Amino acid sequence: MFRAGSKKRRGKRVKQKESHQDILLSQSQQNVGKRPGGDRKQTKNKNILAKAVKTIFMLLEIKNLHASAGDKEILKGLYLSVKEGEIHAIMGPNGSGKSTLSAVLSGNPAFTVTQGTVHFKGMDLLSMTPEDRSREGLFLSFQYPVEIPGVSMVNFMRTAINEHRKYRKQEAMNASDFLKLMREKKALVELDNTLAGRSVNEGFSGGEKKRNEIFQMAMLDPVLSILDETDSGLDIDALRIVAQGVNKIHTPQKSCIVITHYQRLLNYIVPDRVHVLFEGRIVKSGDFQLAKDLEKQGYDWVKQELKD
Amino acid sequence: MLRQYSAPLMDSKREAAIGLFEKAGFPGPKDEAYRQCRLDALLEIDYGMNLYRLSAPAHPSKVFRCEVPSLSTKLFFVVNDVYYPDPDPQKLSEGVLYGSINAILREYPELMAPYYDRIAGQSADAFAALNTAMAQDGFLLFVPAGVEIEQPLQLIQLFHGEIEQMANRRNLVIIEDGASAKLMICDHSMTQSSCFSNQVTEVFVGKKARLEYYELEMTHPNNARLSNTFIDQQASSSVFVNGITLNNGVSRNNLNLRMLGEQAESMLSGLCLLDSHQFADYHVDVEHVVPQCTSRQLYKYILDDESRGVFAGKVLVHPNAQKTSAYQSNANLCNSSRARMNALPQLEIYADDVKCSHGSATGQIDENALFYMRSRGLSEQEARAMLKFAFVADVIEGIQLIPLQNRIHNLVGKRFRKQMSACAGCDIC
Numbered sequence: 001m002f003r004a005g006s007k008k009r010r011g012k013r014v015k016q017k018e019s020h021q022d023i024l025l026s027q028s029q030q031n032v033g034k035r036p037g038g039d040r041k042q043t044k045n046k047n048i049l050a051k052a053v054k055t056i057f058m059l060l061e062i063k064n065l066h067a068s069a070g071d072k073e074i075l076k077g078l079y080l081s082v083k084e085g086e087i088h089a090i091m092g093p094n095g096s097g098k099s100t101l102s103a104v105l106s107g108n109p110a111f112t113v114t115q116g117t118v119h120f121k122g123m124d125l126l127s128m129t130p131e132d133r134s135r136e137g138l139f140l141s142f143q144y145p146v147e148i149p150g151v152s153m154v155n156f157m158r159t160a161i162n163e164h165r166k167y168r169k170q171e172a173m174n175a176s177d178f179l180k181l182m183r184e185k186k187a188l189v190e191l192d193n194t195l196a197g198r199s200v201n202e203g204f205s206g207g208e209k210k211r212n213e214i215f216q217m218a219m220l221d222p223v224l225s226i227l228d229e230t231d232s233g234l235d236i237d238a239l240r241i242v243a244q245g246v247n248k249i250h251t252p253q254k255s256c257i258v259i260t261h262y263q264r265l266l267n268y269i270v271p272d273r274v275h276v277l278f279e280g281r282i283v284k285s286g287d288f289q290l291a292k293d294l295e296k297q298g299y300d301w302v303k304q305e306l307k308d
Numbered sequence: 309m310l311r312q313y314s315a316p317l318m319d320s321k322r323e324a325a326i327g328l329f330e331k332a333g334f335p336g337p338k339d340e341a342y343r344q345c346r347l348d349a350l351l352e353i354d355y356g357m358n359l360y361r362l363s364a365p366a367h368p369s370k371v372f373r374c375e376v377p378s379l380s381t382k383l384f385f386v387v388n389d390v391y392y393p394d395p396d397p398q399k400l401s402e403g404v405l406y407g408s409i410n411a412i413l414r415e416y417p418e419l420m421a422p423y424y425d426r427i428a429g430q431s432a433d434a435f436a437a438l439n440t441a442m443a444q445d446g447f448l449l450f451v452p453a454g455v456e457i458e459q460p461l462q463l464i465q466l467f468h469g470e471i472e473q474m475a476n477r478r479n480l481v482i483i484e485d486g487a488s489a490k491l492m493i494c495d496h497s498m499t500q501s502s503c504f505s506n507q508v509t510e511v512f513v514g515k516k517a518r519l520e521y522y523e524l525e526m527t528h529p530n531n532a533r534l535s536n537t538f539i540d541q542q543a544s545s546s547v548f549v550n551g552i553t554l555n556n557g558v559s560r561n562n563l564n565l566r567m568l569g570e571q572a573e574s575m576l577s578g579l580c581l582l583d584s585h586q587f588a589d590y591h592v593d594v595e596h597v598v599p600q601c602t603s604r605q606l607y608k609y610i611l612d613d614e615s616r617g618v619f620a621g622k623v624l625v626h627p628n629a630q631k632t633s634a635y636q637s638n639a640n641l642c643n644s645s646r647a648r649m650n651a652l653p654q655l656e657i658y659a660d661d662v663k664c665s666h667g668s669a670t671g672q673i674d675e676n677a678l679f680y681m682r683s684r685g686l687s688e689q690e691a692r693a694m695l696k697f698a699f700v701a702d703v704i705e706g707i708q709l710i711p712l713q714n715r716i717h718n719l720v721g722k723r724f725r726k727q728m729s730a731c732a733g734c735d736i737c
Contacts, residue, residue, distance in 0.1 A: 106683050109675075134685035146680040150698025159694065160684040167685070199698075216684060 058119070059084045059224055059255050060105075065116035066280075067104045073114070074100040076280035082224070087256045089266055089291060092277035093299045098259045099143055101277070102228040106140040107133050120224065134160075135167040139222035141213040143229045148200040153212075156200050157182065157219055164220060185218040189245040207238035214245040221249075226257045231265040243268030263295035276302050313361045314444045315413035318478075321425045325440035332434040341433075344618040344650045345560050345589045350532045353502050355474035361444065363390050368466055381462035381492065384447055388467060388503075389475035391445050403452035406461070409480055410445045419450075423482055427538035428508050433562060436536040439508040443478035446507070449491065453484040453514065460490040460520075460709060467496075467503040467531065477507035481521075485514035485542070490709060492522040495533060502530045511539040513547055515569060520708055523551040524716075525559060529585065533559040541601075543569025550707055551578040552716060553588045554723055560589045567594070567601040567629075577606040579703045581723055582615035582647075589618035594636075596629040599659075605636040608703050610696055611647035620652040621666070627658040636666040641699055643673060643692075693724035 060082040067075040074097045082088050092098055104111050105118065107130035118125040120138060128136070148156070161181075162172045173181070186195060189211040201209050210230055217225055227246070231239055246269055250256065258269055266274075266288065274291045276284040276299070284290065284302055294302075311319050334351055335342035368385040382400070384407075385392040391408035405412055413420050428436045447463050465477060483489055497503060513519050525533060533556065541547055553559055565574055580588040594603045609617040623634045640649045653666040673695050681691035697720065704720065707713040 108679055130679060130682040131685050131687050134683055140683055146676045148677045148698065150701045151694050159690060160686055163685045163687060163690065220684065
């Protein structure tokens with residue numbers, strides 16, 4: 001059932017891609033037509049345009065990424081491309097750099113990028129502040145959501161939403177619209193009503209914390225979500241609620257990177273691509289079958305393959 | 309010259325105070341109580357004193373507003389060290405006296421003799437002695453037994469004038485048995501000159517009496533404040549103190565509370581928000597003299613830039629003060645490597661059946677929380693403001709006057725977002 005959903009998504013995406021490309025090409029031809037340029041110039045423009053189209057649909061493009069925490073190099077030349085609408089799963093043994101990747105992408109100052117580039121919607125992601133990354137539509141669901149005593153959920157979310165709106169030069173959302181939105185999104189992850197008045201994550205159970213992450217994701221409506229081990233520490237019911245929440249938010253324009261140890265979550269959120277991250281590099285990529293193989297056989301055979 | 313203008317009761321205390329001050333002198337760096345509080349530079353300034361009792365030309369209420377929306381307070385003004393006659397005199401309640409301390413001590417010497425300088429006179433503090441020696445005016449509030457004043461009273465202490473000056477302000481608050489009052493004292497300045505306020509406030513809270521006492525300082529970097537507040541509490545009385553320093557230069561606040569009657573309870577709280585070169589020093593001394601009293605202290609500081617803060621809180625439990633409950637909590641947020649905080653929490657307990665605790669912690673903003681908030685799109689400044697706000701929320705929420713609580717809430721929020729000029733209350737500066 002979920003596979004079918006994903007196929008459907010893919011179908012839509014392709015269609016949309018074409019239409020986008022058409023518009024862009026026709027625009028460029030118009031522009032070129034106005035200019036008294038030679039044939040050579042026209043082909044050059046077309047090439048540039050083709051490149052631009054490619055980067056636009058490549059939502060995230062990571063090239064040769066090296067990153068370290070202190071003196072220790074963790075990511076050692078990572079390549080990853082995520083197109084609009086795709087769901088990618090990243091798996092890998094402990095200590096392979098999965099969480100470092102999510103931290104670097106969201107701009108955590110505890111990690112230093114020493115080499116490589118990351119483009120997000122064609123922009124240089126690494127030069128952006130964490131807040132601008134969020135405002136441009138990047139979202140990280142934390143593996144360990146931080147407790148912030150004294151800051152209420154409602155105040156936190158309202159400030160976040162309004163900072164996003166300010167960035168897009170929109171007016172601040174009024175209180176009743178905001179509460180309506182909050183009620184609507186809370187229902188997605190079955191969070192209870194006392195949430196608004198409580199401090200951010202303070203005293204939340206493990207499951208509530210993760211559901212709260214997905215709630216925030218629904219509120220902020222990102223184009224690229226990174227779920228960093230969102231399934232860890234969840235019981236079966238909570239896992240289902242979280243995964244269903246993610247699926248409800250997902251649209252053909254949005255992409256998702258799911259970092260996980262287990263196939264279990266991927267039964268709900270079905271990935272288009274599965275990658276194995278090992279010693280700071282993506283060493284193997286495949287489709288959903290790869291996740292099933294890993295679940296069955298562990299990582300040893302991947303390591304063995306690498307040695308050979 | 310002093311005697312020409314002031315009440316005989318005030319004059320009668322001067323000689324002893326001068327003797328005490330001459331013996332003690334201004335406290336230097338070797339003086340334990342003032343070790344962290346550097347006053348040398350301040351004391352070098354040649355301050356003028358208003359010995360001839362000249363008053364400023366305009367009435368302060370015409371030019372100054374310190375409004376708390378939806379809180380109608382009864383306003384009083386002390387400009388420099390001159391009490392301004394109430395432009396709208398009204399009787400608060402039968403027997404309530406309020407106004408110039410000088411005038412009231414002159415008019416009711418017998419009534420006031422048991423109170424004036426009774427606590428301050430026992431203090432070893434040189435500045436308190438200097439105040440007793442030099443004070444000529446200030447504010448007095450007398451609430452007779454059983455009278456409850458609902459309307460909050462607000463005293464505004466202002467500096468005005470071009471010259472560098474020292475004001476020895478003297479306040480006396482007497483809440484008799486079973487009476488109650490809410491008093492708010494705001495320090496402001498309408499001049500950029502260096503001004504030194506050396507003030508003494510004596511407070512007497514009778515049996516079963518209740519007092520809410522608020523202090524708010526919003527002055528400027530050239531202002532120095534040395535405040536000695538003495539509170540004596542009788543049986544079953546309750547005292548709530550809240551002191552907030554938002555903008556200042558150098559402030560030293562000595563708060564001395566004695567619990568002299570059983571079943572009394574007190575809550576002392578304070579908040580200092582310091583940046584640039586601000587300095588604030590709270591010395592809180594709570595003395596449990598008798599059994600079965602409860603005292604709580606909650607003091608918080610946020611330090612930015614090169615500011616400095618000192619908190620010295622002491623609880624002294626006398627040998628027979630059994631069943632005492634005393635709690636002291638001090639927490640400080642140091643946001644810059646050049647800011648400095650000295651915390652000196654102390655308990656001195658001579659009784660054996662008591663519940664006492666103290667805790668003090670100084671730290672930084674939680675970087676994880678900051679990043680978490682930024683990753684949701686909050687700017688760093690906004691995230692910091694929210695975290696600072698969360699840090700001080702319990703002090704602000706402790707304020708029992710709700711309109712005042714909202715006002716402080718606003719002021720502090722503005723302050724954290726750097727939207728507030730030095731003095732937000734007045735129309736002139």
